Structure formats: structure tokens, C-alpha cells
Amino acid sequence: MKKLLTLIIGLMSALTMTQAETTPNNPLAGKKVLIAYYSRAGQNYVSGDIVNLSVGNTAALAKKIHAITGGDFFEIRTVKSYPTDYHEATEVAQKELREKARPELVGDLPDVSSYDVVILGYPNWWGTMPMAVYSFIEKSGNLAGKTILPFCTHEGSGMGNSVRDLKKLCPAATVLPGLPIKGTRMYKNDPTVDTEVARWLQSCKK
Numbered sequence: 284m285k286k287l288l289t290l291i292i293g294l295m296s297a298l299t300m301t302q303a304e305t306t307p308n309n310p311l312a313g314k315k316v317l318i319a320y321y322s323r324a325g326q327n328y329v330s331g332d333i334v335n336l337s338v339g340n341t342a343a344l345a346k347k348i349h350a351i352t353g354g355d356f357f358e359i360r361t362v363k364s365y366p367t368d369y370h371e372a373t374e375v376a377q378k379e380l381r382e383k384a385r386p387e388l389v390g391d392l393p394d395v396s397s398y399d400v401v402i403l404g405y406p407n408w409w410g411t412m413p414m415a416v417y418s419f420i421e422k423s424g425n426l427a428g429k430t431i432l433p434f435c436t437h438e439g440s441g442m443g444n445s446v447r448d449l450k451k452l453c454p455a456a457t458v459l460p461g462l463p464i465k466g467t468r469m470y471k472n473d474p475t476v477d478t479e480v481a482r483w484l485q486s487c488k489k
């Protein structure tokens with residue numbers, strides 16, 4: 284009887300594992316996934332007001348995506364931090380964009396060669412990705428051969444030109460349609476974001 288019970292429990296746990304690996308909630312099951320994102324906590328523009336974000340909107344969205352896909356999680360951070368003040372930050376970012384700057388990044392970057400899929404997140408800055416994301420991509424071999432799933436948070440411009448810029452920067456990668464989520468919705472914890480994230484990931488399934 285004890286042996287039979289052990290066998291049943293063993294079979295049940297094997298079944299649970301298989302179910303977890305192929306859960307319909309994770310359309311990327313079976314793929315090696317890296318979520319890499321840049322996000323800036325501090326003052327930001329939300330629904331016409333300047334508010335102080337303790338966690339950046341893109342970071343919050345990255346966590347939601349990670350809860351579905353799992354995989355490795357990497358925050359792109361710059362050695363020199365941006366001003367906390369919103370207006371000052373926009374000025375620094377605009378100058379960097381104009382000068383095609385490549386800000387230095389903190390620490391060792393993940394070895395992207397071992398991943399099938401890179402889910403790449405960033406805030407829309409002046410209509411494209413922050414220059415730190417350009418630094419990350421270039422230091423990661425322009426993500427050649429990878430499937431890139433871009434997502435961004437913004438305050439009205441959606442993905443802007445970022446997907447076009449990404450395709451130009453990563454000609455040997457497959458760039459799938461992006462997920463733009465308004466930062467205000469993250470700040471206000473809009474529960475419909477979860478459905479949108481799940482639908483987007485489902486649409487990226489190959």
C-alpha cells in the first residue's frame with residue numbers, strides 16, 4: 284500500500300512538472316529567455332503631474348512579463364546616473380541622443396549567446412530607446428541570431444521609432460512587434476495590463 288502511494292505521488296508530481304513546463308500561460312516555454320530592461324526611478328511625468336516613482340514603470344512591467352515567462356532577469360544600469368529631476372533628466376537624455384552617446388554600463392553583461400529570446404524593455408525617451416539600451420545591444424553583439432520581443436512604457440508616444448531603430452541596429456535578429464504600455468497605467472496599477480501582456484506574449488509564440 285505504501286509503495287502504491289509512493290508510486291501515485293511520484294506519477295502526480297511528474298505530471299505537475301510537465302504541466303508547469305508547458306503551461307499555456309507561458310507561450311515561450313521551452314525557449315531560453317533573457318529579460319533585459321532599462322528603467323529610471325525618480326521623478327517622472329504621470330497624467331500631467333510630476334510624481335516620484337520609487338520603482339520605474341518599465342521595471343514594474345518587466346516583473347509582470349517575467350512572472351509569465353520566467354527566464355533570466357537583467358537590469359541595464361548606467362555608471363553615471365541620470366538626474367532625479369524630470370526636466371533635467373529629459374535634457375541630459377536629449378543631449379545624449381543628439382550626440383549618439385553610448386553611456387557606460389554597470390557590471391558584467393549577460394552572455395546573450397546562450398539565449399533564444401531576448402525580451403527587451405525600456406522607457407520611450409525622445410521617441411526611441413535610451414542610449415544605455417543602445418550600449419547594451421552593441422556590447423551584446425547586436426543580438427545577432429536572437430528573437431527580440433521589445434516592450435516599452437511611455438507617456439503618449441507608444442513605441443515611437445524604437446522598433447524601427449532596433450531593426451536597424453540588429454539586422455541579424457528577428458524583431459517582433461512591440462508592447463507599448465502607458466506609464467500612467469503602471470503607476471496606477473491598472474489590472475488590464477496583465478491581460479495585454481499575456482495577449483502580446485501569446486502573439487509572439489512561434
Ligand SMILES: Cc1cc2nc3c(=O)[nH]c(=O)nc-3n(C[C@H](O)[C@H](O)[C@H](O)COP(=O)(O)O)c2cc1C
Binds near residue numbers: 408410439441
Ligand atoms: C528623458 C525622458 C524622455 C521621455 N521622452 C518621452 C517621449 O518622447 N515620449 C513619451 O511618450 N514619453 C516620454 N517620456 C516618459 C517616459 O517614457 C515614461 O514616463 C515611462 O513610463 C518612464 O519609464 P521608467 O519609469 O521605466 O523610466 C520621457 C521620460 C523621460 C525621463
